[in-house]
Amino acid sequence: MAGTDTSKEFVFRPSPAIILVEPQLGENIGTAARAMANFGLWDMRLVAPRDGWPNPKAVAAAAKADHVIDRVQVFDTLAEAIADLTLVYATTARSREMFKPVIGPDVAADTMTAHIGAGHKAGILFGRERWGLNNEEVSLANAIVTLPVEPAFASLNIAQAVLVLAYEWRRAALSGEPLPFDEDKGVPATGEEMVGLVEQLGDALDRSNFFKSPGKRPGMMNNIRSMFTRAGFNQQEVRTLRGIIASLDRRHERPNPFRVKKGE
Amino acid sequence: MAGTDTSKEFVFRPSPAIILVEPQLGENIGTAARAMANFGLWDMRLVAPRDGWPNPKAVAAAAKADHVIDRVQVFDTLAEAIADLTLVYATTARSREMFKPVIGPDVAADTMTAHIGAGHKAGILFGRERWGLNNEEVSLANAIVTLPVEPAFASLNIAQAVLVLAYEWRRAALSGEPLPFDEDKGVPATGEEMVGLVEQLGDALDRSNFFKSPGKRPGMMNNIRSMFTRAGFNQQEVRTLRGIIASLDRRHERPNPFRVKKGE
CATH class of the missing domain: 3.40.1280.10 (SPOUT methyltransferase, trefoil knot domain)
Incomplete structure (x- = not known):
């Protein structure tokens, strides 16, 4: 110390x-x-x-x-x-x-x-x-x-x-005063950025046949959205995650049996 | 330690x-x-x-x-x-x-x-x-x-x-659990015991001409009562205090110009 x-x-x-x-x-x-x-x-x-x-x-x-x-x-x-x-x-x-x-x-x-x-x-x-x-x-x-x-x-x-x-x-x-140092927490991601992240992930998961049936998609997407929101990502972390998803998404070209439009 | x-x-x-x-x-x-x-x-x-x-x-x-x-x-x-x-x-x-x-x-x-x-x-x-x-x-x-x-x-x-x-x-x-030891706090004094103590003290103070005029007595007795109540005495401490007051009270015999009855 x-x-x-x-x-x-x-x-x-x-x-x-x-x-x-x-x-x-x-x-x-x-x-x-x-x-x-x-x-x-x-x-x-x-x-x-x-x-x-x-x-x-x-x-x-x-x-x-x-x-x-x-x-x-x-x-x-x-x-x-x-x-x-x-x-x-x-x-x-x-x-x-x-x-x-x-x-x-x-x-x-x-x-x-x-x-x-x-x-x-x-x-x-x-x-x-x-x-x-x-x-x-x-x-x-x-x-x-x-x-x-x-x-x-x-x-x-x-x-x-x-x-x-x-x-x-x-x-x-010193109750209520800051500790000797704090870490930069970055700029918190906005709701729009979180929605964009989750939509991009959903699209990529559609292309990789992640959802075994279309009926299960909305519930699973809710769980994913909930999990990501809880993590409290900042804007830089959201950009990093979008890069990760894009990279994985391009890696394999798979058929897409039940592509679902955004918002469905 | x-x-x-x-x-x-x-x-x-x-x-x-x-x-x-x-x-x-x-x-x-x-x-x-x-x-x-x-x-x-x-x-x-x-x-x-x-x-x-x-x-x-x-x-x-x-x-x-x-x-x-x-x-x-x-x-x-x-x-x-x-x-x-x-x-x-x-x-x-x-x-x-x-x-x-x-x-x-x-x-x-x-x-x-x-x-x-x-x-x-x-x-x-x-x-x-x-x-x-x-x-x-x-x-x-x-x-x-x-x-x-x-x-x-x-x-x-x-x-x-x-x-x-x-x-x-x-x-x-261990929040909420007792510390490794505690001191005996004795049996807390009852309201009756506190009243008895303060009355005894008031009588002794009357005899010693503590109150310069009868009009000041009630207010000063309130202050004394308040001070003693705040201390949270136990029964043994009240007995000790009564002994102290009795001892001091007997020490001098003074004239009592405005002896006031209890409750006035």
Whole structure:
């Protein structure tokens, strides 16, 4: 999935903060930063990273997500890291026996999109590699976000969890906007062009004795017309098909026992 | 996000095949297998893997996703790998100048869910690390799937792309089913309990001279009632709140200039 367009500048849209609580490995900070950059996030906050900051291993693993790494903010406590946020989600893979809503990344992304779109700030907490967030940290969040993983194989690393949340954020935030690229679909064929195509095919099939009896022709032509219409051909494709039919039609000269006039 | 429940057995639901075309690094095959396992996929197919198969590096990187690794099928050609499939998507990060629909992972997942739910088979193609799929390979697919990445930072590795597609598959396939866990929300408080809570609070506020004039009391009580109702307290939380109010109420003995009877 290589495809970075170096002519494009990274766009700093309002977006959720990604808050890593006491991350242990620099590599995980870096790959999380990269996952954020993939989906347009840029506000990374670290709470008491084990190996301090800056961390050369994080920079190396971030693979040029410099615009994220350069903006990292470090805090001593989680309370300070979320001080400016008005919506906070805690990611966790297990129940905490707390009275708190549990939602999926899709609902979280939709809610954050509305919240941030209204001018407010949101963030998502990710816990330590070994044992996640503690219950006091989770209690600071408005809701718990969990991934719809297979229970028998539920272990995701931090960067993977960040990737899924970041993907969902961008899907929700850019909902209705075009994907990074689209293919040219050509100019759709008109009704007249489709009728012309099917008539040419019908004539050629008459000449090749395709219809075993004249009575079957109208029904079979309806099926063919239906099949071709469903394909949504463009004008160039109709020209290609007409060329194919003409080529096959000229290949054999066959007797034509029940030639039927157009429109019958 | 550690949280594998070793008491649970992996469930082999009908699900899309993940087809890696000429993968080069065993590690990427392994991490892709792990991403599949996270979201319940198990049908991995390799087309002409560079280093042959089995590949010890793939096994190591798969981190115990043995139920995926043990079922890997290897094919000489892509045509053989997709022979049994009736819906095929090609992932790519760039335009191919082909007349082909381009969709996001969410639409792909929804379509595959319907297709597989109807008893048919589907698969998703992922290209080589260096340069993805070639145009002939893409032309074998029904549509192109691309991720809504930030154009200025679009490079995802294979395992990350597999992770997002696998996540979307599971989100769509299990749509409406519960997440891996949920929190106990307690027994919702009844209307009577809410009225009792607010009345108790109103009485306490009367005693503490909270209302500057009796005329303001009804409107302010409406606001308080509305705020408390919106919070969706459960019965235990209402009991806790009543205890808090009683405790604060006893703390100070204040004169009560305009004590108002309930219901006024």
